[in-house]
Amino acid sequence: MTEKQTILTAEGLEKLKAELNELRTVKRLENEERLHEAISHGDLSENSEYDAAKDEQARIEGRVQEIEQMLKTAVVIDNSKKRKTQVELGTTVIIEDLAPEFEEDKLQEYIIVGTTEADPFAGKISNESPIGAAILGKKTGAVVTVRTPMGDHQYKITKIK
Numbered sequence: 001m002t003e004k005q006t007i008l009t010a011e012g013l014e015k016l017k018a019e020l021n022e023l024r025t026v027k028r029l030e031n032e033e034r035l036h037e038a039i040s041h042g043d044l045s046e047n048s049e050y051d052a053a054k055d056e057q058a059r060i061e062g063r064v065q066e067i068e069q070m071l072k073t074a075v076v077i078d079n080s081k082k083r084k085t086q087v088e089l090g091t092t093v094i095i096e097d098l099a100p101e102f103e104e105d106k107l108q109e110y111i112i113v114g115t116t117e118a119d120p121f122a123g124k125i126s127n128e129s130p131i132g133a134a135i136l137g138k139k140t141g142a143v144v145t146v147r148t149p150m151g152d153h154q155y156k157i158t159k160i161k
Helices: 008-038 048-072 131-135
Strands: 006-009 076-079 090-095 107-111 124-126 143-148 151-160
Touching: 006 008, 006 048, 006 107, 008 048, 008 076, 048 076, 090 131, 107 131, 124 131, 131 143, 131 151
Parallel strands: 006 076, 107 124
Antiparallel strands: 090 107, 090 151, 143 151
């Protein structure tokens, strides 16, 4: 069985490495201190501080393992030297909603990223999201239909950067 690749931008890779470093060097030590403090209070069977510290320890270790796996399977996308003729991972695209509910939603700008980095509120959408999947591989001027929970929407690709 092959492992699923983790598609990242160079920025996303650096953020994951920084988070992993923070978890290993800072968060683990802080949690260890909390555990020792909680243990020093005595009876662990009724010690909510100890339970909370153990839960936090499990969360930290789970996240460390998750990031290590992502880094192990990471594929960094670099479109800096490519001509931007079609939508692909790492490109910035401006799309026009052809029937916007609100006028301010008519033009939307997104960076197409892998699922790990997706953050729609920061303008980063996943290549697997409905809009991302619909516009991937398309050229400027293309009109795509995207099925959403609110019904079908049509978008026109106005610019690829």
